[in-house]
Amino acid sequence: MSTSSKVGIAVVGAGYWGPNLIRNFRAADDWDLVAVCDLDVERAQKALGARSGVEVHADLVDVLARDDVDAIAIATPARTHQDIALTAMRAGKHVLVEKPLADSVANGSAMVDLARSQDVVLMADHTYCYTPAVQKIRELIADGALGEILFIDSVRINLGLVQPDVDVFWDLAPHDLSILDFILPDGLRPEGVAAHGADPLRAGKSCVGYLTMPLPGGAIAHVHVNWLSPTKIRQMVIGGSRRTLVWDDLNPQQRISVYDRGVDLAQVSADDRTAATISYRLGDTWAPALPEREALGSMVAEYAACIRDKRASLTDGAAGLRVLSVLEAASASLVTGGSLVDPDTRTVEREAV
Incomplete structure (x- = not known):
């Protein structure tokens, strides 16, 4: 740790996401932003502002040699x-990594293994997991308010920037x-991944995509991602045996709605489904109150707490690996025309917290 009561941090990368990290680390009481590293020095200086006293480096080696840098945040x-990440951890620095954790499961696994051997924190910047809405969803599922999870349907579409190096699955999903992975009690461990993508622009990569994932216990999850939609939708529907939750991230007045509505199946005999009786439940709807706070502020606070308490984070390296496992399975499924591929997330265990 640095000699002050704060943790010294350097942000690596001042492009799209870097300025958001810079702003939050500068505003946080736990952190002392001491350096920004980017090959484009002018871009880094612009992200910091004209009157900033934070030093700018073009070479990562110079950043990692500094005694006042305890941790880095990667936004590249x-x-x-x-x-x-490996270079930083070998220098004894803690590491926060923008999503996705790496570009392959093999590379992500190397990062997780080195973090354990070096006894440093490796944290994935899964920003949405630190929003009040997602944390409330996790709480409701853990408390059993929704009952047994039956299905999850997620939509993330907008008129977005076609990325030069990744498809829509790796960009948005x-x-x-x-x-x-954050809200399910056992993490994201699908029994298979089927991906279907389309490239109507002839961009050489999927610009529209659909992921289907059977979950343990007979549930199913579906994710729709799209760069080509003229309207922006950020919505997730989580159907449970007791209640159904709808999260609309673009509705600040009521982001979460919980519906006491659904289908009940009463079986006369466990061996005879034809004798089952179906009834429809039409109950009340309620919206839990949510605090207003920036997710990145909570994320950087968690990063500092993990370093001080010497513990794994809520979105640790193992969480990043589970996400990578599904993304790799999706890529393999695309090659085979949408067949179900085993992501083998069962080997990626949660770290002890």
């Missing part, structure tokens, strides 16, 4: 995450997959 393309 996924293909660079492994090299930067990590948000939804990280949320599912």
